[in-house]
Amino acid sequence: QIAQAAQQYQQLQKAQQQQQQQQQQQQQHQQQQQQNQQQPQNTNQHNTSIPPNSQIPQTQSTPPNNSHIPPSLLTPNTPSSAPLTPQYVKNPTRLLEPSPEETTDLEELEQFAKTFKQRRIKLGFTQGDVGLAMGKLYGNDFSQTTISRFEALNLSFKNMCKLKPLLQKWLEDADNTLQNPSGTFSSPMSTPETIGRRRKKRTSIETSVRVALEKAFISNPKPTSEEISMLADGLCMEKEVVRVWFCNRRQKEKRINPPAAALGSPCSVANTNG
Template identity: 35%
Template sequence: RSSDKIREFAKAFKIRRLSLGLTQTQVGQALSATEGPAYSQSAICRFEKLDITPKSAQKIKPVLERWMAEAEARHRSGMQNLTEFIGSEPSKKRKRRTSFTPQALEILNGHFEKNTHPSEVVRVWFCNKRQALKNTIKRLKQHEPGTAVSMEPLTDPLDDLYTYKHNIYIYIYIYVYTYTVHFKIIFGYFCLRALKATV
């Protein structure tokens, strides 16, 4: 049957291609240059997997037979002839692969389990966070290396007001419950000075 012949040829074609050290891309590029774009890498892949219609297989089979015979003949005469026949496969510049630490992967997997599709809000937040961090680092770099950073704790004005009121209550209490008139006058004088110093 024709289907059995196609199946046997597809299997044999793949074996012969691999024995020549050729990729599907190389075969597709060579055939596309001579036979047209219909014989691309994807067409070769579908043929070897028999993922095409019987009519298409019958059409592509004689083209592949003729091309493979010439490729094997050039291989026997020298590898350089085969290279000239098929052309060179363009090298693809691979992107640098991103690597994560185990701790980062654990966090990422945890978030992925909760939500596999981050919303636009999350992406915008990350963008804003990166920009804010970048601006902070830029401001820190602008400071002179010898500039000392003040480590004094910040005081709350409400705390000062509370201390001021507390001192008034103490002064009034001592003044009221002191029985000596002269002591009251002297003590009152020092209280006023102390309160003015506090303010």
Template identity: 45%
Template sequence: INMEEIREFAKNFKIRRLSLGLTQTQVGQAMTATEGPAYSQSAISRFEKLDITPKSAQKLKPVLEKWLNEAELRNQEGQQNLMEFVGGEPSKKRKRRTSFTPQAIEALNAYFEKNPLPTGQEITEMAKELNYDREVVRVWFSNRRQTLKNT
């Protein structure tokens, strides 16, 4: 198994995938449709990070290579062709992860010390005060309670 060759391909695969504007999920879904269910988003991710066994990487490389060449060919024929090949519309985008300011974390922790289970109204007020979405604050409290439970 030539790991250097596989390492080089994994790096190029990611660059070429991104240049086509495709997500790991889209590649996984498209490959599952043509090659079978062994090609999930996480399989693509692990391959790109080389977080798999050399034997798995060796088996995956030719399949990914063939698929990517076909995708690039379709893209040269037009973006419409590529999207048909990949499987139509890309799935709904996930919301970006929220980054809290240190001040917001301090305030949220202070609220949490007083009351780990705020009412909907209290969450709405905190969200307004801190300038975050209400849902983000609600989830922060939920995650914080879970963290406390797990420690």
């Protein structure tokens, strides 16, 4: 029995060894298959990989041939194979320069504005008079600021060109009216309403009269209309001159003594001395 048991034990060991050998063979076979599968992938990767020192050939893209397309139809994004001619090259500096015709017009406007201002002052009209007269004569109302900006060349070129013929017409009418006082020149400028308010000459007040007005102002800075009339009669002066003098004197007092600004109220200031 012992011998039989020993034989059985040996047979079991052999069987176990055979099983282990079979398992090892199977494992080796599987590993070999896996290696065989990985080798083609490595070869593909090796073929596709690029050496670090190798250069990729660059394909040069040639622009489309648009020489048959007219230049006027080419957009800024359309490539053109033909070289640009000078007439299509943009020069921003030349765009900022005025044309010769515009330069001539600017010079003419500048000269006319200067001449207009000199003749207006010589004729005795204010800028407000011109704007008022033009509104009544030609139906175009202009403010004193517009006339002032025209004389100072502070309007746009377009507005200067629009305003020039109207001012030129007004200047001609004013000259003709003053040169023909007999009435041979029939013009709407001949009426006081349309010609505008003439600039009044500056009134010169004598020293003695000014002293009397100063005394009256100290006693009563704001006289009534009747008091102004009585004072004007006593000084042999026009009532309007005395009224304007008091108004100017109150304005002067405001400038000298700001705390006393409550005295008097703003009124129209005329050209008077004192």
